[in-house]
Amino acid sequence: MLNLNIDKAQAKRVVDLHELEEIRLDAYESSKIYKERTKAFHDKKIVVKELKSGDQVLLFNSRLKLFPGKLKSRWSGPFEIKEVLPYGSVTLLNKDGSEFTVNGQRVKKYLADQKIPEGSSVPLCDPPKA
Structure with missing residues (x-):
């Protein structure tokens, strides 16, 4: 065949x-x-982070995974942003004035010191979606 x-x-x-x-x-x-x-x-x-110099931020401590504590926070700070560098790097100021540079993904805004205008309300949860 x-x-x-x-x-x-x-x-x-x-x-x-x-x-x-x-x-x-x-x-x-x-x-x-x-x-x-x-x-x-x-x-x-x-989620886009709007970071600018002068903002207060918290720094994620990735080394804490080696020796975890149940109630120990993985966030340290607050630190002040001195400069936002290109490609996501951020220069932070320590309380004693020393500065160091970290990846911008390791920081989040510190919201405890923000003032809320009188007469406005702060929602404790997101409104339900319709």
Whole structure:
């Protein structure tokens, strides 16, 4: 049952190669669409931090994972921001005036010293979604 007609075998081989190329292009396109949708979902969840010099921030202590204490906070501070550097780095001032640079993802705003204007109310939880 061998096909000894070389022209028919060559034509079938060319058609098979074209079909294989189409399948590969479809897989590539599907992968590209998946990556775009995953990136859009991830970017939607990112919360932008508005940090500027003079703000008070808390610093996350990642070393505490080695010796965890049940009630010990992983956040230390507050520290004052001296400068916000490009690409997310932040220069902080310690209470004694020394400065050090950390990744901006390790800090969050310190809200305890903020003044609330009189007559305004602060919600304790988010309003229910309709």
